[in-house]
Amino acid sequence: MRILHTADWHFGRLLEGRDRRTEQEAFVEELCQIATEKQVDLVLIAGDIYDSVNPPAWAEELFYHALERLSDEGRRGVVVIAGNHDQPERVRAASPLATKHGIVLLGLPKETPFISEAHASIDKVRIMKAGQAWLEMAIPGVEHHAVILALPYPSEARLKELISESLSQEQMQEAFSERIKGLFDDLEGHFRDDTVNLVTSHLFAMGGSESDSERPIQIGGTHTVSLHAFPKKADYVALGHLHRLQKLSDSPLIRYSGSPLAYSFSEAGQSKAVVLIEIVPGEEKKEEIIYLQSGRPLARWKATQGIAQVEEWLAEGKDANAWIDLEIHVTDTIDPAEFQRIRKLSDQFVKVQRVRIALETEQVTEQEKREELGPVQLFCNFYERKRGTTPDDTVIQLFSRLMSVEEKESEGGRDE
Incomplete structure (x- = not known):
């Protein structure tokens, strides 16, 4: 049996206000091509289909379009679980219709998959048995059945x-x-020696590497799950939530497929992929990482030589297809009109920030004069270095009030 593992699609998500719809549509096309070319029997989608509990209509339409393509008119199995970004009832709402096409949609932990009594053709995917958080699936052309323990995002x-x-x-x-x-221990009894034994869930497993684009699902690590919690008899554990492709264990084989697109600049330079695993009971597993080409990469530029260096990079075509986080190092303030001109040099620029670098002579002078300057002037200098412009009167007044409060609190502490 050939299983394709993907997760964290986050349909509807923006990048600093930039629409990713075109990239997400391209991912669906690429994923469906992979499923066809690699003759995939079963697709596991491990949560966070959408980026919010109330996604835009086009995101839902794209999701159902992906399911329809992946299912191949009921000849390929598809199992979807809800993640922490998803509204569980929204994910599972189409279950009565989806099941007829070999698609299983699960929104809540301990949920029993919907079974269509009318859907029993041997040339289509069939759910042979099912119970709370598990199912046994028969796929046409595959000798062995799949037993899947499916645990959507298990918050309290x-x-x-x-x-x-x-x-x-x-x-x-x-x-x-x-x-x-305990949940997996109760379910592990459904695994058999003659079945392909799979687990899919959306959670934070111990040892996983995070990025800035994931919404935390726990406070202080309280919802972290030990790797010992997963069934030892599992052939493969397909996880969602963490956006970096990573393997946590070989026995059992536990993986995050990662997200198909980079959703924050903390993921700049990361390759995005899906995981293909081939399993025959009693034989050695075959694993293949398939790297995706559909998403635009993210790049961070640090122009230490100023604006001229930015213009030179653009002329060279550096990172021509990337979204760019630009940091410009300058030795003086940038006129607002010039700053806007820089932003418009390329529609690839998602973020543009200026960092003022003091000359060596300025550093000596500033060090000598620092003690002579009052806190307001020091604040104005700091603000100017960071923002490229001087603070207005409202900001200065707010800073002064904060300084006044802090001084009063300090005096009160000394009196005690």
């Missing part, structure tokens, strides 16, 4: 359980991890 609210009342942070983390382990 969605589990409808209070796990961590009156506990320390460390105890809460341990209690949550043990609860997830």
